[in-house]
Amino acid sequence: MAVRLQKYLAMAGAASRRAAEKMIMEGRVKVNGQTVTKMGVTVDPAVDLVELDNRPVKLSAKKEYILLYKPVGYLTTLKDPYGRPTVKDLIKDVESRVFPVGRLDLDTSGLLLLTNDGELANRLTHPAYGVEKEYLVRVHDLPGSEVLQKLEKGIMLDDGCTAPAKVRLIKGGRPTSVLTLTIREGRNRQVRRMLEAVQHPVVSLKRIRFGPLTLTGMKSGHWRRLTAAEVKALKRLVGLNT
Structure with missing residues (x-):
């Protein structure tokens, strides 16, 4: 059964659908040896060879859901x-x-989700679903x-x-104060730009929650797989059947 190329890449866990579209436009994707740079191309997973950065992209039956406590500097x-x-x-x-x-910036730490579930990733990052990030x-x-x-x-x-x-406001004072900020968007360096705009530049920034997921019990640099209940909660949050 033929599917759109960007959907195939998402199904295979190469990227979210929106990120896959960007990869295609950047000329990083080939179908049967031919570089594709436009939307609208369909592929048959049973017949066509899809490559990303010259590496074959195949459908993965096993879905992975990883919660990482990202340190600064990565x-x-x-x-x-x-x-x-x-x-x-x-x-x-x-x-x-x-x-x-x-994504989290190089100088931002905290909760980062990684997966090969393209449809879930696409919905979690799409503004229409308004997933909270604290x-x-x-x-x-x-x-x-x-x-x-x-x-x-x-x-x-x-x-x-x-x-x-x-x-x-968690702790007010000088020379620095601590607060929590919860947003539903995901613009580039949004939190830093918001605080710069009100003349209170960020000294340090850590994401402590993504939807229902938190860093409870985790150490910086460590990761764990999500539980079945956590995966179910994420899917329910964005209207996916569980």
């Missing part, structure tokens, strides 16, 4: 042309090919109530106004 990617540390270095014992769901943030100086209200209502950034957020 790139959220599977390979780096400059040889810098990546999150793949932290999950070497995972035999299946998995990819990050969303961060523990240390900022410069002491944000007043007016600043906290601005963050809650939405901040105008160069790519548009942010959606309403949840903010809680």
Whole structure:
């Protein structure tokens, strides 16, 4: 049965569907030896050979769901042309090919989900589903109530106004304060840009929750597989049959 190329890549665990579309446009995908750069191509998994970066991409029957406590200093990617540390270095014992769901910056630590379930990854990162991501943030100086209200209502950034957020001041003081910030979007460096916009730049940033998942009981640099109940909760959150 023929399926669209980007869907096949997601089904095979190569990337989420949106990330797969980007890979295709970048010329990284071949079908039967021919580079594909446009959307609309379909493939038959039983007949066609699909390659990503010159490596065959095959459907994987086993789905993997990995929760990683990412330390600062690791790139959220599977390979780096400059040889810098990546999150793949932290999950070497995972035999299946998995990819990050969303990303954390090099200088951000915390909860990162990796999987080869392309459909789930696509929904978890799609703005339409509004999955909550909670961060523990240390900022410069002491944000007043007016600043906290601005963050809650939405901040105008160069790519548009942010959606309403949840903010809680944990420890106020000088020279730094600690707060939690919960957002439902996933723009590039969004939390850092929001706080820069209100003149309280980030000192340190850690994601402590992704939907129903938390870092409870985990140490930095360690990973574990999700339980069946956690996978079920994630799928239910984004309307997938479990």
